[in-house]
Amino acid sequence: xxxxxxxxxxxxxxxxxxxxxxxxxxxxxxxxxxxxxxxxxxxxxxxxxxxxxxxxxxxxxxxxxxxxxxxxxxxxxxxxxxxxxxxxxxxxxxxxxxxxxxxxxxxxxxxxxxxxxxxxxxxxxxxxxxxxxxxxxxxxxxxxxxxxxxxxxxxxxxxxxxxxxxxxxxxxxxxxxxxxxxxxxxxxxxxxxxxxxxxxxxxxxxxxxxxxxxxxxxxxxxxxxxxxxxxxxxxxxxxxxxxxxxxxxxxxxxxxxxxxxxxxxxxxxxxxxxxxxxxxxxxxxxxxxxxxxxxxxxxxxxxxxxxxxxxxx
Amino acid sequence: xxxxxxxxxxxxxxxxxxxxxxxxxxxxxxxxxxxxxxxxxxxxxxxxxxxxxxxxxxxxxxxxxxxxxxxxxxxxxxxxxxxxxxxxxxxxxxxxxxxxxxxxxxxxxxxxxxxxxxxxxxxxxxxxxxxxxxxxxxxxxxxxxxxxxxxxxxxxxxxxxxxxxxxxxxxxxxxxxxxxx
Amino acid sequence: xxxxxxxxxxxxxxxxxxxxxxxxxxxxxxxxxxxxxxxxxxxxxxxxxxxxxxxxxxxxxxxxxxxxxxxxxxxxxxxxxxxxxxxxxxxxxxxxxxxxxxxxxxxxxxxxxxxxxxxxxxxxxxxxxxxxxxxxxxxxxxxxxxxxxxxxxxxxxxxxxxxxxxxxxxxxxxxxxxxxxxxxxxxxxxxxxxxxxxxxxxxxxxxxxxxxxxxxxxxxxxxxxxxxxxxxxxxxxxxxxxxxxxxxxxxxxxxxxxxxxxxxxxxxxxxxxxxxxxxxxxxxxxxxxxxxxxxxxxxxxxxxxxxxxxxxxxxxxxxxxxxxxxxxxxxxxxxxxxxxxxxxxxxxxxxxxxxxxxxxxxxxxxxxxxxxxxxxxxxxxxxxxxxxxxxxxxxxxxxxxxxxxxxxxxxxxxxxxxxxxxxxxxxxxxxxxxxxxxxxxxxxxxxxxxx
Ligand SMILES: [Zn+2]
Numbered sequence: 001x002x003x004x005x006x007x008x009x010x011x012x013x014x015x016x017x018x019x020x021x022x023x024x025x026x027x028x029x030x031x032x033x034x035x036x037x038x039x040x041x042x043x044x045x046x047x048x049x050x051x052x053x054x055x056x057x058x059x060x061x062x063x064x065x066x067x068x069x070x071x072x073x074x075x076x077x078x079x080x081x082x083x084x085x086x087x088x089x090x091x092x093x094x095x096x097x098x099x100x101x102x103x104x105x106x107x108x109x110x111x112x113x114x115x116x117x118x119x120x121x122x123x124x125x126x127x128x129x130x131x132x133x134x135x136x137x138x139x140x141x142x143x144x145x146x147x148x149x150x151x152x153x154x155x156x157x158x159x160x161x162x163x164x165x166x167x168x169x170x171x172x173x174x175x176x177x178x179x180x181x182x183x184x185x186x187x188x189x190x191x192x193x194x195x196x197x198x199x200x201x202x203x204x205x206x207x208x209x210x211x212x213x214x215x216x217x218x219x220x221x222x223x224x225x226x227x228x229x230x231x232x233x234x235x236x237x238x239x240x241x242x243x244x245x246x247x248x249x250x251x252x253x254x255x256x257x258x259x260x261x262x263x264x265x266x267x268x269x270x271x272x273x274x275x276x277x278x279x280x281x282x283x284x285x286x287x288x289x290x291x292x293x294x295x296x297x298x299x300x301x302x303x304x305x306x307x308x309x310x311x312x313x
Numbered sequence: 314x315x316x317x318x319x320x321x322x323x324x325x326x327x328x329x330x331x332x333x334x335x336x337x338x339x340x341x342x343x344x345x346x347x348x349x350x351x352x353x354x355x356x357x358x359x360x361x362x363x364x365x366x367x368x369x370x371x372x373x374x375x376x377x378x379x380x381x382x383x384x385x386x387x388x389x390x391x392x393x394x395x396x397x398x399x400x401x402x403x404x405x406x407x408x409x410x411x412x413x414x415x416x417x418x419x420x421x422x423x424x425x426x427x428x429x430x431x432x433x434x435x436x437x438x439x440x441x442x443x444x445x446x447x448x449x450x451x452x453x454x455x456x457x458x459x460x461x462x463x464x465x466x467x468x469x470x471x472x473x474x475x476x477x478x479x480x481x482x483x484x485x486x487x488x489x490x491x492x493x494x
Numbered sequence: 495x496x497x498x499x500x501x502x503x504x505x506x507x508x509x510x511x512x513x514x515x516x517x518x519x520x521x522x523x524x525x526x527x528x529x530x531x532x533x534x535x536x537x538x539x540x541x542x543x544x545x546x547x548x549x550x551x552x553x554x555x556x557x558x559x560x561x562x563x564x565x566x567x568x569x570x571x572x573x574x575x576x577x578x579x580x581x582x583x584x585x586x587x588x589x590x591x592x593x594x595x596x597x598x599x600x601x602x603x604x605x606x607x608x609x610x611x612x613x614x615x616x617x618x619x620x621x622x623x624x625x626x627x628x629x630x631x632x633x634x635x636x637x638x639x640x641x642x643x644x645x646x647x648x649x650x651x652x653x654x655x656x657x658x659x660x661x662x663x664x665x666x667x668x669x670x671x672x673x674x675x676x677x678x679x680x681x682x683x684x685x686x687x688x689x690x691x692x693x694x695x696x697x698x699x700x701x702x703x704x705x706x707x708x709x710x711x712x713x714x715x716x717x718x719x720x721x722x723x724x725x726x727x728x729x730x731x732x733x734x735x736x737x738x739x740x741x742x743x744x745x746x747x748x749x750x751x752x753x754x755x756x757x758x759x760x761x762x763x764x765x766x767x768x769x770x771x772x773x774x775x776x777x778x779x780x781x782x783x784x785x786x787x788x789x790x791x792x793x794x795x796x797x798x799x800x801x802x803x804x805x806x807x808x809x810x811x812x813x814x815x816x817x818x819x820x821x822x823x824x825x826x827x828x829x830x831x832x833x834x835x836x837x838x839x840x841x842x843x844x845x846x847x848x849x850x851x852x853x854x855x856x857x858x859x860x861x862x863x864x865x866x867x868x869x870x871x872x873x874x875x876x877x878x879x880x881x882x883x884x885x886x887x888x889x890x891x892x893x894x895x896x897x898x899x900x901x902x903x904x905x906x907x908x909x910x911x912x913x914x915x916x917x918x919x920x921x922x923x924x925x926x927x928x929x930x931x932x933x934x935x936x937x938x939x940x941x942x943x944x945x
Contacts, residue, residue: 005396013775016702025396032378032397041433046381074381095821115823116704117777124775136825138704173704200707201698304397307386 003028007305011130013119014139015180023148023181029301030149030294036073037296047076050307053106054080055097056133057113062268063133063142066292067110070299076307079106094118098126107307111135129306137171143267144177146298148185150290151222154263159186162259164216166248167226167275170197174226174267179207192216193226193248196237213248220258224265225250225276241274251277255285263287317464320483323445326461327356330443331363333459338410341369343438345406349415349427350378350398355478356445357414375402377413382426400430407435416474418444418460421453446485448472503924504528506541507939510549510885513556515854516862516874525555527881530924535877550935552889553918556857557875558590558882560864561834563655563680563734563758563809566592566623568614569607570599575814575902577611580834581620583812583901585928587834588917590882591622592812593868596633597656603628603639605647612648620927621920622882624650624870629668629679635660638671645675650868653680655734658716665720669729678730678756678867681720683741684785688712693825695786699768703776705824708786714740721748721755732867733757735811737785739795746804756867757799758807761833761840762787764796766907779820779827780896780907783813800859801850806867808859810837814903832901835894836908842888842915853888881924884917890933892916 004021015023036042052071056064064080071078083097094113101109108129111119116136123130134140152158163182169175169191182189183206190208191198192215203209210216217223228244238244255262264276264285272278281288318326335341341364348357354376361374378398413427424442431440445461450468466472466487473486507525512535514520524539525532549555561584567575575583577594584592594611596602602611608625615623627649631637633656641652652672659665659681668679689712694700696707717733721744724731736742736757748755768787771777781787799805813830820827841860845851851859861884865873872882896909918936920928929936 003396029397032399035399035401036381039434043433044381045429046383046386050386094823113823115825117824120775120777121821121823136704137706176702176704199701200696201701204698205702301397304381 010306011119011123012141012302012306013123013130013132015141015144015177015184016139018141018184020184023145023185026145026298026301026305027149027152029305030145030297033300033304034294034297036300037293043073043075045075046304047071047074047307050076050108051104051106052076052078052108052110052303053101053104053128054078054110054133055083055101055112056081057083057094057111057118058134060112060134062292062295063112066295067133067299069296070303073296074300074303076303094121095125098122102127108303131302131306134173136173137176138173139177139180140173141177142295142299142302143174144181145302146291146294147178147224147265147267148181149294149298150265150287151263153290153294154287155221158182160188161221162188162190162219163222163224164190164192164220165224165226166192166213166216166250168197168228169193169202169226170199171229172226178224179205183207190216190220194238194244213250213254214257217250217254218257220262222263222265223250223255223258227267227269228271228275245274249273249275249277250280252279252283255280265291267291316484316486318446318462318485320477323461323483323485326445327359328363328367330459330461331360331367331369334360334412334443335364335367335369337458341372343409344372344412345404345409346372346374346412346414347377347402347406347431348374349413349423350376351479352416352474352476353377353414355476356416356443357412360412360414360443373404375404376400377402377427377430379423379426379430382430384422384426402434405435406431406437409437411437411440412443413440414443416445416476417472418442418447418455418457419450419472421451421455424455425453445474446472503545504533505545505547505924506539507555507883508541508546508548510553510555512875513554513854513857514875515858516557517876519875520854525875525881525883527924530881532875532877532879532881535875547939549885550938552887553935554853554886554888556884556886557861557865557873558920558922559588559838559860559884559917560591560593560870560872561589561810561812561837562593562807562864562868563760564592564594564812564834565597565814565830566594566611567598567814569610573816573902577614577623578618578620579900579902580812580814581615581618581623583832583834583899584621585920585922586900586930587836588838588884588886588920589621589834590884590920590922591624591870591872592834593624593626593650593864595655596626596628596653601628601633602626602649603631603633603644605640605643608644608647608649621922624648624868626651626653626655626680628652629654629659630664633657635664638664638667641671641675641677645677649677650870651678651680651732653682653734655680655682658682658684658686659720662719662723666723666727669723669727669731673727673729676730676869678732680732680734681716682734683713683716683720683736685712685715688715693782693786694771695768695788697768697789699771703771705771708784710738710740710788710792713738713785714744717741717744721745721753724748724755725751725753728754730754730756735760735763735785735809736796736805737763737788737792739792742795742799742804749804756806756863757804758809759796759800759805760809760811761837761844762831762907764793764800765840765844767793770907777824778907779822779824780831780905782824782827782829783811783831784829797845797850800845805859806863808837808841809864810834812901814901815905816903817905820905831905831907832899832903833906835899835901836906838886838917839892839894839913839915840908842886843913846888847914853886881921883921885919885921885936885939886915887918887930887933887936888915890914890916890918892932
């Protein structure tokens with residue numbers, strides 16, 4: 001796979017808009033960005049004078065801090081706006097807030113929003129480049145990119161690997177972005193979770209669907225565990241957490257059926273003892289801390305590739 | 314277009330520069346070479362070998378990508394954006410004399426970016442500049458300490474440096490029309 | 495019922511091709527109009543000094559079209575639509591009458607609201623307005639409205655549209671009670687627990703767009719409940735805006751058992767599918783309606799139901815919303831699209847020119863059956879009846895421009911569509927209220943005194 005020479009779009013709305021060569025470009029650029037984090041002075045002037053607004057309509061300490069660090073390392077001027085949870089109820093705050101922001105002419109707006117499609121709505125009327133930092137149950141493209149970087153780092157490649165994704169698939173934007181990215185890059189993807197949390201149409205994307213954790217994990221090179229949201233833990237999706245852990249929780253015992261050099265991933269924050277046993281989460285196969293470090297590098301790469309004036313040389 | 318430097322001439326220039334470096338720095342203690350990506354990197358590696366061949370010590374060599382330090386960040390709608398590559402300086406530059414190596418010295422802006430980048434890695438004793446070709450037309454107060462060849466050009470011309478490690482052969486050509494290298 | 499007859503003028507609509515399925519007419523006839531009513535139908539009627547208007551070749555005169563599912567929004571939501579703008583939108587779309595849904599603010603659950611609507615409609619004096627009353631007070635699903643009083647005031651049907659009739663018991667009582675007045679219960683079929691907070695058809699498209707789904711069976715389960723209750727009670731149930739093939743199957747079963755069940759489909763459900771949600775930037779809120787756009791198999795089922803006669807009526811579910819309300823994220827934007835001005839072009843292009851049904855069958859769907867189900871005048875051209883007529887230009891090409899719609903709201907997904915077929919003129923009570931400026935020759939249908 002050869003990397004693209006540029007991204008076609010000014011926005012990163014989702015993995016669905018990227019082709020494999022663009023994904024390679026972002027990952028290759030992230031590799032170079034990662035080196036900056038090893039320096040004493042972890043800062044380059046690439047985005048000096050550019051303004052990046054982090055607009056978060058949903059609490060997310062990890063993603064917000066990761067983007068902020070990426071922006072600071074690129075010397076961008078950054079502003080963070082975290083909308084109070086109460087104002088999220090009404091979607092109208094999105095358009096209103098952004099029109100106000102646009103008066104400050106930011107170059108890039110990083111948007112986290114509880115509604116699927118919110119960044120797409122923004123891209124229809126907004127002059128800034130939009131980076132989707134997670135929209136509802138739809139996509140979380142930088143998470144999938146950092147996961148891919150982590151896998152590529154550990155395995156040296158993506159194509160041909162066997163990746164199992166396990167958990168609440170229905171409500172997970174991480175699942176959707178990862179399935180899109182991994183299938184584009186030639187990965188064999190198995191998804192596993194309770195039937196009540198299984199979205200329709202996954203098998204049409206060339207993904208193997210199973211309700212058996214053992215089947216999903218067998219010979220897998222990568223096991224990616226998804227977070228079970230607290231609000232799904234009760235009610236009609238699942239009878240109990242105890243049963244969820246019995247059927248879908250990743251333990252050292254169940255991991256034995258995976259490939260010997262399997263790596264275990266989790267987008268965080270983890271529910272220890274619900275979807276993953278602490279012994280596994282903190283064990284030698286876990287690359288969860290690599291994911292955090294790679295998050296900054298991938299976000300630097302995305303911001304760098306999207307920033308700047310559009311010109312024809 | 315005639316080649317202004319062929320492989321033989323490039324080889325001899327790099328050997329001469331190695332000698333000048335040793336002479337100028339009284340031996341080569343505490344020296345390090347840093348090549349600017351892309352073609353400065355193989356040139357720096359050859360200089361390191363030449364210094365050993367000339368009786369000097371083994372000099373550590375690193376590579377520097379200055380893309381993130383450029384002052385002209387653009388998103389090219391047609392044609393390539395500069396591809397970011399890894400910077401690799403596997404030694405401390407503090408209290409060393411750094412020999413910065415590039416293929417062509419022109420406006421001086423690349424070197425300005427490289428100096429910024431280098432300073433982010435530490436505080437060298439001094440920085441000296443090595444270039445294979447100096448084509449003139451400086452826009453910043455920058456000059457080279459070691460020059461392979463001075464090639465007078467007009468601004469309309471372009472200078473193309475090819476090196477064996479990247480391009481499969483060694484040569485320097487001057488073109489009348491702009492050619493992106 | 496509003497009275498918009500014109501008592502002073504007599505004129506003759508000459509030599510137009512008349513399609514009137516109920517009288518079996520399909521041929522060139524003259525129509526003499528006097529005092530707002532049809533005075534005579536025949537070949538070469540004498541004009542004896544009255545004005546005569548020649549129908550241009552290629553145009554078709556039909557009984558006035560009736561849209562039995564329209565949200566006029568007044569009272570209470572006049573920023574979306576008013577009775578005046580909504581009935582003008584109807585006329586511009588070729589409709590001479592509309593039945594309006596009771597989910598206004600206040601809900602049309604009392605004679606005073608019904609009377610207010612009729613008064614406003616009379617003031618506007620465009621399309622005729624037939625109010626539909628609420629089944630339950632405030633459409634809250636607990637206490638029946640005074641259906642007798644509402645019927646006397648002018649309501650022609652009852653519904654809690656926007657929501658289903660809340661419980662099986664309430665539906666049973668509503669069907670029993672309304673049957674005393676021979677009035678249908680119109681049902682918005684939707685099981686609330688299955689619908690949940692869904693915003694799009696439950697399927698692969700919603701799944702990948704991360705939108706919460708509304709399964710097809712949310713509709714058909716409620717349809718099956720209501721058909722069973724109509725069978726039990728002998729009452730008339732009319733299923734509104736059907737979208738799912740399972741619902742159509744339930745209707746066919748019911749009809750074959752002799753249950754008094756009828757149904758309608760909206761143009762968007764036989765022209766669009768959920769695939770449209772992926773187009774452009776995606777998440778176009780003008781594609782958000784309830785019931786949602788479903789899959790191709792459902793769309794094809796609706797087309798087949800129109801062809802084989804199991805669907806009785808085409809109605810628009812005209813649901814105007816202000817642009818600011820639709821400019822929200824998909825999950826927060828309100829359900830519904832405007833439909834009055836796009837219905838006729840979509841029907842003629844996608845059903846008649848596509849070879850699914852004849853023009854005559856289309857007139858049944860858009861005029862005869864609504865009049866029959868609601869027991870209102872119209873649906874046929876007869877001597878002595880009000881002269882409510884629609885003149886169609888089946889071969890005229892029109893391009894829909896959402897911004898140019900006369901409705902107060904522009905929330906149409908059909909912006910930019912070029913379609914073959916349109917309403918050329920709309921005649922209510924003998925008055926030519928509208929001629930379509932986009933259609934060559936339509937202006938000649940205006941009798942000289944109207945200018
Ligand atoms: Zn409804």
